[in-house]
Amino acid sequence: MLITHPLLGLRDAQEFTYLGDARLIDRPAPSAPDAEAAFCDYVFLRDNPAGVHRELWYHEHGDRSWLVVTRDTVTHEVLGAELARNVALARTRCSK
Amino acid sequence: MKFSGFRVFAEALKGHTGWRPLWRNPDPKPSYDYLIVGGGGHGLATAYYLAKTFGRSRIAVLEKGWLGSGNVGRNTTIIRSNYLLAGNEPFYEFSMKLWEGLEQELNFNAMVSQRGIINLFHTDAQRDAFRRRGNAMMLAGAGARLLGREELRAMVPFLNYDNARFPIKGGLMQARAGTARHDGVAWGYARGADSHGVDLIQNCEVTGFRLDRGKVRGVETSRGYIAADKVGVAVAGSSSRVMAMAGMRLPIESHVLQAFVTEGLKPTIPGVITFGAGHFYISQSDKGGLVFGGDIDGYNSYAQRGNLPVVEDVVEGGMALMPMIGRARLLRMWGGVVDMSMDGSPIIDRTQIEGLYLNGGWCYGGFKATPASGYAFAHLLATGASHETARAYRIERFARGHVVDERGAGAQPNLH
Numbered sequence: 001m002l003i004t005h006p007l008l009g010l011r012d013a014q015e016f017t018y019l020g021d022a023r024l025i026d027r028p029a030p031s032a033p034d035a036e037a038a039f040c041d042y043v044f045l046r047d048n049p050a051g052v053h054r055e056l057w058y059h060e061h062g063d064r065s066w067l068v069v070t071r072d073t074v075t076h077e078v079l080g081a082e083l084a085r086n087v088a089l090a091r092t093r094c095s096k
Numbered sequence: 097m098k099f100s101g102f103r104v105f106a107e108a109l110k111g112h113t114g115w116r117p118l119w120r121n122p123d124p125k126p127s128y129d130y131l132i133v134g135g136g137g138h139g140l141a142t143a144y145y146l147a148k149t150f151g152r153s154r155i156a157v158l159e160k161g162w163l164g165s166g167n168v169g170r171n172t173t174i175i176r177s178n179y180l181l182a183g184n185e186p187f188y189e190f191s192m193k194l195w196e197g198l199e200q201e202l203n204f205n206a207m208v209s210q211r212g213i214i215n216l217f218h219t220d221a222q223r224d225a226f227r228r229r230g231n232a233m234m235l236a237g238a239g240a241r242l243l244g245r246e247e248l249r250a251m252v253p254f255l256n257y258d259n260a261r262f263p264i265k266g267g268l269m270q271a272r273a274g275t276a277r278h279d280g281v282a283w284g285y286a287r288g289a290d291s292h293g294v295d296l297i298q299n300c301e302v303t304g305f306r307l308d309r310g311k312v313r314g315v316e317t318s319r320g321y322i323a324a325d326k327v328g329v330a331v332a333g334s335s336s337r338v339m340a341m342a343g344m345r346l347p348i349e350s351h352v353l354q355a356f357v358t359e360g361l362k363p364t365i366p367g368v369i370t371f372g373a374g375h376f377y378i379s380q381s382d383k384g385g386l387v388f389g390g391d392i393d394g395y396n397s398y399a400q401r402g403n404l405p406v407v408e409d410v411v412e413g414g415m416a417l418m419p420m421i422g423r424a425r426l427l428r429m430w431g432g433v434v435d436m437s438m439d440g441s442p443i444i445d446r447t448q449i450e451g452l453y454l455n456g457g458w459c460y461g462g463f464k465a466t467p468a469s470g471y472a473f474a475h476l477l478a479t480g481a482s483h484e485t486a487r488a489y490r491i492e493r494f495a496r497g498h499v500v501d502e503r504g505a506g507a508q509p510n511l512h
Contacts, residue, residue, distance in 0.1 A: 001403055013395075013403070013405070014405045018394050018395045018510055019508075020349065020396070020508070020509070020510075021349075021396075037495075040494065040495045041345075043438075043494075043507050044347040044438045044494040044495075044507055045345040045346065045347055046336070046345065046346070046347070046348065046349050047336070047340075047345060048336035048337075048346070048348060048349050048350055048396065049336075049337075050334075050337055050350070050398040053396055055395070055396060071395075073350070073396045073397050073398050073399070074398050074399060075399065076397065076399055076403070
């Protein structure tokens with residue numbers, strides 16, 4: 001598989017390590033009243049779709065950026081990739 | 097129709113005209129007492145034990161494709177019970193005991209061959225860890241033997257004992273482990289279930305569940321609605337997809353695991369050899385092919401085929417361990433989709449929906465568990481309680497923190 005890195009162009013997936021569903025960006029609020037149940041779901045449960053999946057890849061043997069890669073889990077076709085930082089900023093997860 | 101040597105002899109005299117199909121091919125009835133979704137090894141074994149051992153009737157198995165068309169025909173046929181944790185070892189040992197009596201039980205040749213498994217170790221720390229695992233196995237009655245380097249060399253002289261990175265210091269052996277004919281296991285259970293009145297319904301895909309006030313009433317299928325108050329789902333690889341139709345999210349990711357077989361060679365590898373440090377394991381089929389594999393590809397996949405980096409990784413491991421296989425020619429390679437769970441252990445449990453039961457999360461090790469998985473799932477469906485060897489496999493273990501994490505890798509499925 002080749003991943004379309006937004007800064008570096010096409011990179012071999014072997015340069016990356018895989019973390020999983022991009023929803024892992026959305027860490028629950030630790031002080032919320034239902035935090036225990038929310039964290040249990042966050043840590044253990046996944047949608048695991050057959051088809052388009054947004055997922056976190058880390059460019060370990062490259063520029064060490066985290067990417068959100070959109071990929072089809074049935075065909076392995078990579079449909080796009082963006083910097084995870086930008087995705088998180090767009091969700092106002094990061095304040096800076 | 098009972099199989100026997102006499103029967104084969106008698107058929108030979110009649111030009112083999114007396115053999116009949118091993119099971120009926122019935123159309124679905126409007127309702128059943130028990131529906132098993134998934135006609136693979138686990139689903140067929142569940143139906144068999146439910147009918148035979150637990151004496152239940154009005155049972156149907158619903159299979160999307162043909163019987164045994166999924167992972168039961170895609171694995172590398174290894175059976176073993178060499179686990180460490182108390183939640184796992186008794187269950188897999190129960191499975192091993194069922195394997196030992198399986199062919200008599202089913203009157204079917206599943207080619208169960210207890211040719212032994214050897215897990216290689218390369219350091220003092222690994223030897224200690226394997227000694228501990230061997231002790232756990234002996235406590236569960238599975239048997240284990242720690243082999244030193246010279247003892248091992250006498251048994252398998254062809255390994256590269258002086259690899260610079262992973263010199264072989266010895267191995268942990270379970271002599272009762274071995275291999276079985278994977279398709280034969282599915283066919284044997286299918287035939288057994290059918291002969292006890294189970295309807296095996298093929299080309300029948302479940303497309304939805306009909307639920308009513310927290311209870312399951314039946315399933316929608318590509319061949320129409322079928323009513324049942326108890327539905328057991330045994331579709332490992334696709335558990336998330338099927339259970340999503342009932343509104344459930346599971347602690348599972350689907351991953352692709354590849355396997356390989358070479359052309360047939362003369363007998364050379366006596367049992368199963370695993371080289372965990374090099375991501376490689378191998379055995380030799382009765383037909384002569386070297387059957388081997390390694391790690392999962394490591395990303396979510398429903399493709400039933402993998403990518404080349406893992407092929408390279410597996411083959412490098414093989415060449416490091418036994419350079420003699422370098423001239424063997426690869427005959428086939430394939431991939432199967434496996435349920436990778438969050439702790440590397442399976443789930444056999446009821447769900448929050450009354451009457452809906454789940455059997456899944458088998459990671460890359462479901463084949464060896466087939467008999468015990470079927471037995472334990474049938475026990476759960478028939479009695480409503482977990483089988484004594486499967487109590488650690490409740491789904492709420494994740495919320496309670498009682499995970500069964502043999503690898504100690506945490507909630508990261510591609511590391512198990």
